[in-house]
Amino acid sequence: MHIPDAFMPIWQGAIYWVIALVFVLLALRWAKNELTEEKIPVVAVLAAAVFALMSFNLPVSMGTSGHLLGGALVAIVLGSPFAAVFILTLVLIIQGVMFGDGGITTMGANIINMGVIGGFVGYYSFHGLLRLTKNISFSAGPAAWLACFIPAEVCAVELYLAGTFPLKEGLIAMGVYHALIGIIEAVITVLVIHLILRVRPDLIDEKVKRRVGIGG
Amino acid sequence: MDKKNMRFLVAGVLIAMAIAIVAVFLASSDPDGLDSTALIASGQKTLTAPATGEDISVGAPGHFVYESPMQDYTLGKDWGPAGGIIAMVTGTFLAVAAGFGLAWVLRKRKAAKEQVS
Numbered sequence: 001m002h003i004p005d006a007f008m009p010i011w012q013g014a015i016y017w018v019i020a021l022v023f024v025l026l027a028l029r030w031a032k033n034e035l036t037e038e039k040i041p042v043v044a045v046l047a048a049a050v051f052a053l054m055s056f057n058l059p060v061s062m063g064t065s066g067h068l069l070g071g072a073l074v075a076i077v078l079g080s081p082f083a084a085v086f087i088l089t090l091v092l093i094i095q096g097v098m099f100g101d102g103g104i105t106t107m108g109a110n111i112i113n114m115g116v117i118g119g120f121v122g123y124y125s126f127h128g129l130l131r132l133t134k135n136i137s138f139s140a141g142p143a144a145w146l147a148c149f150i151p152a153e154v155c156a157v158e159l160y161l162a163g164t165f166p167l168k169e170g171l172i173a174m175g176v177y178h179a180l181i182g183i184i185e186a187v188i189t190v191l192v193i194h195l196i197l198r199v200r201p202d203l204i205d206e207k208v209k210r211r212v213g214i215g216g
Numbered sequence: 217m218d219k220k221n222m223r224f225l226v227a228g229v230l231i232a233m234a235i236a237i238v239a240v241f242l243a244s245s246d247p248d249g250l251d252s253t254a255l256i257a258s259g260q261k262t263l264t265a266p267a268t269g270e271d272i273s274v275g276a277p278g279h280f281v282y283e284s285p286m287q288d289y290t291l292g293k294d295w296g297p298a299g300g301i302i303a304m305v306t307g308t309f310l311a312v313a314a315g316f317g318l319a320w321v322l323r324k325r326k327a328a329k330e331q332v333s
Contacts, residue, residue, distance in 0.1 A: 001248070001249060001250050002250070003250065005279050005280040005281065005282060006272075006275040006276065006279050007254070007274070007275055007276060007279070008276050008279065009276040009277075009278065009279065010278070010279065010280050012276075013280070028322060031318070031319060031322035031323070031324075032322050032323075032324065033324060034324060035319055035322060035323050035324055036323065036324050037217070037323050037324075038221065039319070040217070040221075040316060040319045040320055040323060041217065041221045041222070041224050041225035041228070041316075042224075043315045043316070043319040044225060044228075044229070044312045044315040044316035044319065045224065045225060045228030045229060045232065045312075045315075046315070047311040047312060047314060047315030047316075048228065048229050048232035048233075048308050048311045048312045048315070049228065049231070049232045049235070050311070051232070051236070051307055051308055051310075051311035052232040052233070052235040052236035052239065052304070052308050052311075053235060055236065055239045055243060055289055055304060055307070056235060056238075056239040056242070056243050057239075057243045057244040057245075057246070057248060058243075058244055059244040059246055060249075062252070062263065062264045062265070062266070063246055063247070063252065063261065063265060063266025063267055064246055064247060064248065064249060064252040065243075065244035065245075065246040065247070065248055066248055066249050067243075067248070086318075087315060090311065090314045090315055090318065091311055093314075094307055094310045094311055094314065095307070096284070097284060098284055098285060098286055098306070098307060098310065099284055099286050099287065099288065099289050099303065099307060100282070100283070100284035100286075100287040100288060101288070101289070103280065103282065104280060104282045105279070105280040152249060155250065156253070162276055163276060164254070164257065164274045164275060164276060165253060165254070165257050165274070166257060169253075169256060169257065170253055170257065172263065173249075173252065173253040173256050173263055174249060174250070174253050176263060177248075177249035177252055177253065178249050181248075181249055199224070199227075200220075200224055203224070
């Protein structure tokens with residue numbers, strides 16, 4: 001879902017950059033206020049894992065592939081949507097500058113879609129579902145799916161405004177493909193959360209453990 | 217950092233590196249959801265069938281152009297899969313370094329009164 005430079009006029013990219021920078025500054029403030037020393041290895045490992053998994057495209061049929069975005073995963077594990085903005089921004093800068101995956105002028109839009117929208121949708125839908133189900137998998141899976149699907153539809157609208165995609169066809173195609181890619185997002189998100197819960201439950205956000213009644 | 221956290225960091229990074237290297241060989245080369253949609257908009261793909269061409273003709277006029285040092289996670293054709301591995305290992309290392317470094321600089325420091333008690 002990385003928008004390349006070619007898909008958007010520079011002035012529109014600049015608008016998304018300004019909006020993205022507001023969230024990046026809030027994410028830096030989150031780090032200053034909330035990121036304790038014990039969480040630093042989690043941030044480093046999640047940044048590496050999101051980078052690696054983002055390059056691992058899996059086929060989703062119809063001649064199309066997709067990969068994890070990671071916004072929901074990061075926000076759930078670290079307990080804040082701003083954690084997703086923080087880590088996704090770092091990863092998107094590396095991908096765009098070093099590997100040409102996602103543009104420079106469009107990086108603001110990519111930060112908004114995958115970091116901000118992915119992080120906020122993932123975090124709040126996870127906690128809403130967790131309150132109802134008390135089950136981490138049944139909450140994280142659908143939350144991760146939404147954190148892939150909704151940014152994809154927003155991306156379709158952005159590219160319609162950029163004059164790149166027709167609105168209806170763009171919404172349908174982005175929706176259909178990312179409804180399938182969202183399943184990858186859901187499965188990997190649930191797997192990684194359970195992996196961390198198994199090896200180092202103390203590193204998972206305390207609010208999650210309180211809601212489902214596991215120690216800590 | 218205590219031993220437990222160091223172990224988590226090393227194990228986590230090694231797993232990420234392994235995924236990154238395996239991806240060079242196993243990742244699907246089909247276009248992703250966004251490129252597939254662009255191919256539909258370019259008339260080279262239908263929603264359900266694979267693309268018949270690879271030329272994405274849509275785009276904004278006068279857009280920004282940037283050439284990255286390791287375009288598409290490779291070092292060019294001459295390098296083959298070795299170039300892919302070098303690119304992915306470099307990227308994963310940069311992600312760890314950026315994540316650790318920035319988190320370390322910004323980390324929440326214990327308030328002075330907490331340190332006294």
